[in-house]
Amino acid sequence: MASVAIRVALNTAWCFEMSLFGKSSRAILGPLPSLLTLLTLTALASSCASAREGYLYDSKAPRKGSIVFQDARATSGNLVAELADGERCTGKFNTIPDDVEMDNETGRVDREDSQVGMALLQCGTQHIVRCGFQRDHGGAGYGHCSDTAGRHFDLYF
């Protein structure tokens, strides 16, 4: 089983700096600004915590690249990746529900326990990587990718 790393924050150092700012502002500005700061920090913390990093393993060589789902809990969003050869890519992903919990009264989907999706990465000129994946409600998952050069990758995140 391949190792999977979870990036807790988009930019850990930046989030840490913001938490320090929250502490210092409480002392300087009194309770109301502190409340506003707390709300802001909560919003920032939730966005910081939702990024998820994974790996793109080259199926024919023992090397890997990295990929970051910038908002892994969202049903769709943006991606950045760096392939094993150093090529940088940007793209987006979107999902549909797989396993769901239904609301018995309304018959509507109450919660998506897992999702499947597709990701498209635009790398160098006319180099496209396409991935099909499945993931759990926490945003962790795996998939398979192929590119316009005929290469294949295994995706874990």
Added chain:
Amino acid sequence: MNPKLGGLSLIGGLLLSGCIGSQQGQMYSMKDGSSATLVVDNPGASAGAVSGKLASGASCHGSFSTLDPSNAKKLASPEMVFTENASASVAVLSCDSGTVLRCTLARRTGESFSYGECRDQGGTQYSMVF
């Protein structure tokens, strides 16, 4: 409630749910990476019109309809995943250049499309994420 405000709220809600309006996606050739566009009218509907423009400049027109996800799986590549708890659609577009695109599309039921792929008669695949 103010009738004008109610009307605007209704239109806004319909637009957000994908019931009216159109949805545009960028479609990439998995052969050479060239990009094309695909536009779906009424993306929240069970059937409707689609149009597109290939990288060559050729215009394409066609329609989409909903089908059972198990049937959509048979038409699509392994990386194009469908589930029983989502909606699957098929679209056929005819282009000025003589190219015919056969597409499969996936979405949350009643919402706009999430992703899809098309294949022309030469076997070239095009992928899109909305």
